[in-house]
Amino acid sequence: xxxxxxxxxxxxxxxxxxxxxxxxxxxxxxxxxxxxxxxxxxxxxxxxxxxxxxxxxxxxxxxxxxxxxxxxxxxxxxxxxxxxxxxxxxxxxxxxxxxxxxxxxxxxxxxxxxxxx
Numbered sequence: 001x002x003x004x005x006x007x008x009x010x011x012x013x014x015x016x017x018x019x020x021x022x023x024x025x026x027x028x029x030x031x032x033x034x035x036x037x038x039x040x041x042x043x044x045x046x047x048x049x050x051x052x053x054x055x056x057x058x059x060x061x062x063x064x065x066x067x068x069x070x071x072x073x074x075x076x077x078x079x080x081x082x083x084x085x086x087x088x089x090x091x092x093x094x095x096x097x098x099x100x101x102x103x104x105x106x107x108x109x110x111x112x113x114x115x116x117x
Contacts, residue, residue: 020088020089021089021090023089024085024086024088024089027085028082028085028086028089031077031078031079031081031082031085032077032079032082033077034075034076034077034078035075035076036072036073036074036075036076037070037071037072037073037074037075037076038072039072041072041076042070042071042072042073042074043072045062045069045070045071046069046071049062049069052069053069061078061080
């Protein structure tokens with residue numbers, strides 16, 4: 001996952017126009033409030049439930065409080081994912097501020113990107 005975050009950051013730095021917090025807002029909302037599970041995901045869980053819940057983390061995510069797997073139409077929420085996305089958005093904004101301040105404080109030559117051949 002760290003490389004996915006790094007790649008996403010690089011793409012956003014180069015092409016992004018919307019602040020990360022705003023960009024992640026819809027995903028945070030969906031994770032917090034939930035959406036009805038689609039037939040595709042519900043079908044996958046029906047056939048692959050043993051695989052998805054083989055580890056405690058998967059069991060915690062893909063089963064309801066009563067231990068049943070989520071099924072098509074159930075509202076699926078991921079509060080832990082929402083919290084993580086919020087932290088990522090805040091960290092991104094913090095790193096952008098620091099990234100702008102360091103070169104101004106210590107000189108751009110000390111904080112230029114490395115040359116890649």
